[in-house]
Amino acid sequence: MPPTTDSNRTNQSTVAAFAVLEEMAKHTEPSRVTDIAANLGMPRARTHRYLQTLVQLGYVRQDPATERYLLTLKLFHLGQAIADGTQLTVVARPIMAALRDTLQQTVTLSIPEHNGMRVIDIVRVETPVQIVTRPGALLPLHSSAQGKVALAWGSTSLLARFNQMLADNDPSLAGIDRDALIAEIAQTRAKGWAVAPQEILPGVNAVAAPVFDNEGRFIATITVVGSVQHIEPTPDTTIVTAALNAAREVSNNLGYLEYPV
Known part of the structure; x- marks a missing residue:
């Protein structure tokens, strides 16, 4: 040695x-x-x-x-300074704010990592019950709306890693219905968005839509997050349409004009 x-x-x-x-x-x-x-x-x-x-x-x-x-908040401020300087966050934030104001729901921006979706920005709505997801949180691929979108449109390497986790009976995937998950990923790809009622937090639902860069690569999700009272397991079409339009607008502003939905 x-x-x-x-x-x-x-x-x-x-x-x-x-x-x-x-x-x-x-x-x-x-x-x-x-x-x-x-x-x-x-x-x-x-x-x-x-x-x-x-x-x-x-x-x-x-x-x-x-x-x-x-x-401490030092790490948060460092990450926020980096996020503030990225094209994605600069482009997405005003669109996220407009989406929040339209729906009166919290909106998040997340990017894919090898084992989940990292929340990099949040535009909150002030309500008596606050969504506790924080910038920097890593959301699982199989049980978050953001993760399901990533599995539907993500890179070959991300899908390969996830499939290997399934093959290896990874403990983090214990108890999931694999056939149902695979079917849900296919449905996500077909309809253009994903939902995850009470899968991450009790009483909370989310609707996520994909964002693409100028070469058509999946790079992020725009997600509307709220209580299941306001975002039902089968969400109102107004919420879905608004989320898709916001994700399309971010993609268009990044140079991708052929949004797939």
Whole structure:
């Protein structure tokens, strides 16, 4: 085995530190060192060391009463600054705001990653019950409206990874009706949008539509999110049409003029 160089150790530390941040981002409650270490399969002492470094850098803070750790807003502001500078977010945000104002529902923008859909922007509507999805949240492919759209229009590599997860009986897919999911993905492709009533959050539904870049590649979803009282399992055509029109407008502004729906 070749010797471990300082560069290799530095790279491993960087990867581990980001793994700690990503693990913490999955949870809304403050995290214990032991839980983070167990979930990452990392020694507790090593996890504690990375957490202390992240505290010093301002990305994590520790509750002095409980000794648990939680993310600060520094990471959010960094991500928001990046999002604000991307063409996709700049193009999509005013259209999302108009969609929110029309439907009086929260609207999100999400992009595909290898194991889910990452929420990168949210335009909220003020209601007594707030949708708790946050920017940075990673939504599963099989049980979110955004994920179903990704499976219907996503890249070959994304579909290959998901099919491999099915073949390997991945624990995250335990209990799903695979035939029903495959049929729903086909229906999503045919009708142009997806729905996920109470699949991510109890009492919450979402209608997602695909966004395409100037070469016709699927790159994002525009999603209307609200309570099942306002967005029923079979959504009102007004909501579906508005979501599709918003996604089409974003796609058109990105240079894609042949929206498939």
